[in-house]
Amino acid sequence: MTTAYDELMAFQRETEALGQVAGRLGWDQETMMPRGAAEQRSEEMSAMEGVLHARRTDPRVGEWLAKAEPADAVAAAQLRHIRRSYERSVKVPARLAQELARVTSVAQGVWAQARAKEDVPGFLPILQDVIRLRQEEAACLAAGGDAYDALLNDYEPGATAAGIGAMFDRMRPRLVALRAKVLGAAKQPAALQGSFGADAQMRMARDLATAFGYDWERGRLDLAVHPFSSGSGDDARITTRVAEADPFNCFYSTIHEVGHACYELGIDSDYRLTPLGAGVSMGVHESQSRIYENQLGRSRAFTGWMFTQMRERFGEFGITSADEFYASVNRVSPGYIRTESDEVQYNLHIMMRFDLERDLIGGSLSVKDLEDAWNARFLADFGVAVDRPSHGMLQDVHWSVGLFGYFPTYSLGNVYAGCLHRALRADVPDLDAALAKGDATPATGWLRERLQRHGGLREPKDTIAEACGFEPDEGPLLDYLEAKFGAIYQL
Amino acid sequence: MTTAYDELMAFQRETEALGQVAGRLGWDQETMMPRGAAEQRSEEMSAMEGVLHARRTDPRVGEWLAKAEPADAVAAAQLRHIRRSYERSVKVPARLAQELARVTSVAQGVWAQARAKEDVPGFLPILQDVIRLRQEEAACLAAGGDAYDALLNDYEPGATAAGIGAMFDRMRPRLVALRAKVLGAAKQPAALQGSFGADAQMRMARDLATAFGYDWERGRLDLAVHPFSSGSGDDARITTRVAEADPFNCFYSTIHEVGHACYELGIDSDYRLTPLGAGVSMGVHESQSRIYENQLGRSRAFTGWMFTQMRERFGEFGITSADEFYASVNRVSPGYIRTESDEVQYNLHIMMRFDLERDLIGGSLSVKDLEDAWNARFLADFGVAVDRPSHGMLQDVHWSVGLFGYFPTYSLGNVYAGCLHRALRADVPDLDAALAKGDATPATGWLRERLQRHGGLREPKDTIAEACGFEPDEGPLLDYLEAKFGAIYQL
Structure with missing residues (x-):
C-alpha cells in the first residue's frame, strides 16, 4: 500500500529530474549552444519552466502534504523542503510570477547593453519595474513580515x-x-x-x-x-x-x-x-x-x-x-x-x-x-x-x-x-x-x-x-x- | 478570437520545444555526459518522456483535432502530423512508454560495454527486455495488423x-x-x-x-x-x-x-x-x-x-x-x-x-x-x-x-x-x-x-x-x- 508520502515523493522525484534537465539546458546554453539557436532556446527554456511551474503548484502536492506522515528525520526534512517550495509557489499569483519572468528576462538584456554603454538612465526604468515586482512578490511571501527577509529566505532559509x-x-x-x-x-x-x-x-x-x-x-x-x-x-x-x-x-x-x-x-x-x-x-x-x-x-x-x-x-x-x-x-x-x-x-x-x-x-x-x-x-x-x-x-x-x-x-x-x-x-x-x-x-x-x-x-x-x-x-x-x-x- | 486550430498549434509548439529539449539531452548523453551520470540520466530521460507522452495523449488534443478546420494545405499537413502522433500515442499506455524509455537508456550503456568486451551473453538479457517491450508496443499500435509494419511506420509512414x-x-x-x-x-x-x-x-x-x-x-x-x-x-x-x-x-x-x-x-x-x-x-x-x-x-x-x-x-x-x-x-x-x-x-x-x-x-x-x-x-x-x-x-x-x-x-x-x-x-x-x-x-x-x-x-x-x-x-x-x-x- 502506498502512502501519501510515497506518492508525493514519487511525484517529486520526477520534478527533481526535470529540474536537472532544465539545469543541463542552461549549462548547454553557456557552453555548447550555437549562437544562432538563442531565440529557439528561449522558447525551449520557457516550455520547461512552464512544465516545472505546473508541477510545483499542482494541487495534489498540497493534498499529499496535508496527509503525509514522516516516518523519520529524513522524511521530515524532505517534507519540510517540499512544503516550503509549495507554499512559496502558491503564495505568488501566476500573473505575478509570469510578469517577473518576462520582465527580468528583458531586464538582463537591457542591463548588459547599459553596462556596455555606461548608460545608467537607460537601465533605471526597467530596474524600477523589477524592484516593484519583487516588492509585490515579497509582500505576498512576507504576509505582514519583513519584505527583504522574505526574499533573503529564498536563498538562505532562516537568515534575517x-x-x-x-x-x-x-x-x-x-x-x-x-x-x-x-x-x-x-x-x-x-x-x-x-x-x-x-x-x-x-x-x-x-x-x-x-x-x-x-x-x-x-x-x-x-x-x-x-x-x-x-x-x-x-x-x-x-x-x-x-x-x-x-x-x-x-x-x-x-x-x-x-x-x-x-x-x-x-x-x-x-x-x-x-x-x-x-x-x-x-x-x-x-x-x-x-x-x-x-x-x-x-x-x-x-x-x-x-x-x-x-x-x-x-x-x-x-x-x-x-x-x-x-x-x-x-x-x-x-x-x-x-x-x-x-x-x-x-x-x-x-x-x-x-x-x-x-x-x-x-x-x-x-x-x-x-x-x-x-x-x-x-x-x-x-x-x-x-x-x-x-x-x-x-x-x-x-x-x-x-x-x-x-x-x-x-x-x-x-x-x-x-x-x-x-x-x-x-x-x-x-x-x-x-x-x-x-x-x-x-x-x-x-x-x-x-x-x-x-x-x-x-x-x-x-x-x-x-x-x-x-x-x-x-x-x-x-x-x-x-x-x-x-x-x-x-x- | 482563437480557433481550435490556433489553440492546438500553440499547445503543439510547446510540445515541439520540449521534444527538442529531450533531443538535446540525447545529444549530451552521447557527446558530453560524464560516464557516471548514466543511471541518473535514464531517470531524467524517463521523466521527459513522461511529460511528452502526457502532452501527446492530452485529451484536449483529441478535442482540438475534432474541431480544427485547416485554412490551407499547410494547416492540413500540420493536422495530419498531429493526428498521426496523437493516434499513435493514445494507443500506447504511459507505463509502457516510460518503461521503454528507461530500459533503452540503460540498454545502450550495456550494449556499449558488451561491444567493448565482446560479451554477447552480457547483452542478451536486456536486449530481450527491449524486444519484449517493443513487441508489446507494436501489438498496441498494429491493432491486429502486422507488428513489424507498425514499427516501420514510425520511421517511414506509408512503407510496408x-x-x-x-x-x-x-x-x-x-x-x-x-x-x-x-x-x-x-x-x-x-x-x-x-x-x-x-x-x-x-x-x-x-x-x-x-x-x-x-x-x-x-x-x-x-x-x-x-x-x-x-x-x-x-x-x-x-x-x-x-x-x-x-x-x-x-x-x-x-x-x-x-x-x-x-x-x-x-x-x-x-x-x-x-x-x-x-x-x-x-x-x-x-x-x-x-x-x-x-x-x-x-x-x-x-x-x-x-x-x-x-x-x-x-x-x-x-x-x-x-x-x-x-x-x-x-x-x-x-x-x-x-x-x-x-x-x-x-x-x-x-x-x-x-x-x-x-x-x-x-x-x-x-x-x-x-x-x-x-x-x-x-x-x-x-x-x-x-x-x-x-x-x-x-x-x-x-x-x-x-x-x-x-x-x-x-x-x-x-x-x-x-x-x-x-x-x-x-x-x-x-x-x-x-x-x-x-x-x-x-x-x-x-x-x-x-x-x-x-x-x-x-x-x-x-x-x-x-x-x-x-x-x-x-x-x-x-x-x-x-x-x-x-x-x-x-x-
Whole structure:
C-alpha cells in the first residue's frame, strides 16, 4: 500500500529530474549552444519552466502534504523542503510570477547593453519595474513580515536582515582596519609577468580539480564567459575562463567551482533526485567554494605546490620563490570590481550592496538616487571615486534579474568557510603536508563526512554548526584574515 | 478570437520545444555526459518522456483535432502530423512508454560495454527486455495488423515490410552480381597508407562540412562513438569519429551527418517548432545524408578536390593521382562493418538486418539464437565467417535502443538518393565544375529548394516524387552503381 508520502515523493522525484534537465539546458546554453539557436532556446527554456511551474503548484502536492506522515528525520526534512517550495509557489499569483519572468528576462538584456554603454538612465526604468515586482512578490511571501527577509529566505532559509546586519556591523571595523594596514604596508607583493598559454592553463586547471578530488566520472570542465557549476547527483559540471595574462583567474575560478561541485557530488547518493539531494542554501554552497578557493587553494602550503607546477609548465614569470608566489596569489590592491576582489576587501563590497538593496526593497532609496548612493558609499568605504558606471552600480547582473537578498549569502559563505576551516585544521592537523604535495583530498574527505553528505537534511546554519562542532560566527574568518595578511604584509 | 486550430498549434509548439529539449539531452548523453551520470540520466530521460507522452495523449488534443478546420494545405499537413502522433500515442499506455524509455537508456550503456568486451551473453538479457517491450508496443499500435509494419511506420509512414521486401528482392540479384564482378576484378584499388593525425582530420572534417554549406551559426561538430546528427530548427548538431589509420571514416561520417543537418537547417523557418519543421521520415532523411556522402562526396569531381587537400595537409599516403584516389575512396573490399561498407555492399548489410529483425519482432527468432543466425547469414551473403561479436551482432547500437524497423530506411534512403541524383544532374549540368573546386553548395541549394525547405509538408514518397519529377524506384540507384563501379573496376 502506498502512502501519501510515497506518492508525493514519487511525484517529486520526477520534478527533481526535470529540474536537472532544465539545469543541463542552461549549462548547454553557456557552453555548447550555437549562437544562432538563442531565440529557439528561449522558447525551449520557457516550455520547461512552464512544465516545472505546473508541477510545483499542482494541487495534489498540497493534498499529499496535508496527509503525509514522516516516518523519520529524513522524511521530515524532505517534507519540510517540499512544503516550503509549495507554499512559496502558491503564495505568488501566476500573473505575478509570469510578469517577473518576462520582465527580468528583458531586464538582463537591457542591463548588459547599459553596462556596455555606461548608460545608467537607460537601465533605471526597467530596474524600477523589477524592484516593484519583487516588492509585490515579497509582500505576498512576507504576509505582514519583513519584505527583504522574505526574499533573503529564498536563498538562505532562516537568515534575517537584522542578524546579517548585526554581523556586518561587527565585521566592518576589523576589515576596514586590516585593509588600511595592508594597503599602507611598506612591502607590496609583485604581480605575475608574461603570457600563459590557454591550453596549458586548462591542463593545469584539470590537475587542480583533480588535486581537490573532483570526480571526473561524474563531472566535466568546459569554458564559459562567466564561470559556474551546474547539476546535482551524479552529474555536476564546472566551467572556467582563460585570460592569457592572468592565469589565477582560470585557476581560482576552477577551484571555486570545484568546491560547489564537490558539495553536490558529496551528497549521500540515497538523496539523489530528492529535495535533500542538493546543497542546502546559497550561503552553505558558497562556504564550500570559498574554503576550497581561499583557505585551501590560497594557503601557503598549496600555493607552494602550485609554484613548482607553474615553473615546470610556464617557465619564468617574474616570481622566484614560493613565498613571493604566495604573496602574489594573495595580493591586495585597490579595485572597483567585486568579482576581482581579494579576501580582505570582498566582504566590504557585499556590505554596501546589502545596505543599498535593503533600502531599495524597503522603499527608502529610489532608483533615481541609486547611482549617487552607490558612489558615495564606495568613496566612503574604499577611498576611491567610482570612475564609470560599469565600475559602479552597473557591474553586477544580480539586480537586473531580480536577485535581491542574494548578495549577503556570499559573505555568509565566507564566514562559514572561516568556521569550517578552524574546525578542519583542528581535526586534520597534518593537512598542510598533503596540501604541499598538491593533495587537497583530505580536506574534501573531511568536508564530505562532516557537511557535504548531508545535503539538505538540516537547516543551513545547523548544517554548519554540526560540521564545526560550534555555532558559527564571524570570529574565525576575521582571525584567519588578520593572521594571514598580517604575516604576508609583515604588519 | 482563437480557433481550435490556433489553440492546438500553440499547445503543439510547446510540445515541439520540449521534444527538442529531450533531443538535446540525447545529444549530451552521447557527446558530453560524464560516464557516471548514466543511471541518473535514464531517470531524467524517463521523466521527459513522461511529460511528452502526457502532452501527446492530452485529451484536449483529441478535442482540438475534432474541431480544427485547416485554412490551407499547410494547416492540413500540420493536422495530419498531429493526428498521426496523437493516434499513435493514445494507443500506447504511459507505463509502457516510460518503461521503454528507461530500459533503452540503460540498454545502450550495456550494449556499449558488451561491444567493448565482446560479451554477447552480457547483452542478451536486456536486449530481450527491449524486444519484449517493443513487441508489446507494436501489438498496441498494429491493432491486429502486422507488428513489424507498425514499427516501420514510425520511421517511414506509408512503407510496408511487403513493399520493402519486394524491392529488396529486385535489388539483390543486380547487387550480388555487381559485388562478385567488382571483387573478382583484375585491378583492385590501393588503400591509403600511413597515419593521419586526429586534429588534422577534425580540421579537414570542418572544412568538408563548410564545403557542403553547413551553417556553423546553427550547428556544431563533436566526437561520438557512433556518429549522428541531432536537433531541428536553428540547432542541428553533428558528430563524427576519428581513426588515425582511416581518415575516410571521419570525413564521410561528417559529410553524411552534414546531409542530415542541412535538411533540418534547410526547412522553411516558418515551420520551426511545428510538426512540419523536421525531416519528414527517416528514409527521406537518409536520402539527404546519402546523396551528400556518396553521389556527391564520393564523386570523381569532389574527390579530386579532396585529393589535393589531403596531399597538402597529410603529405604522402601512397596514392599519387586523383584517379587512383577516386578508386581508393570507392574501394570495395570484404568487411564486417555496415557503417564502413561501400556503396555496392551496403544494402546487402541492410537486407540481412531487415530479415533478422522481422524474425525477432515476429517471434520466430529468439535472442539466444541471434548470434548464430547473424553469423550464418553473414557467411552466406558475404562469404566470410564473423570473427568476433563486435564485427557481428554487437556492431550496431540500433537494437539496444529499440530501433526495430529502422534499418530498411537506410536502403530506402539510398534508393531515394539515386533518384534525386538523377534529377539533380539533369537540372544542374555543370555541378561537377563546382564540386571539383570543393564547392558542393549548388547541390545543397538545389536540394533545399526542391526538397529540404518543405519539411513535413508532403508524405515521404511524395516528397521525393515532387523533388525528382518522377515516382521513385530502385532503378536509378542500381544504374548509377553499375556505371560508377563498372568504370572504376574496368568491368
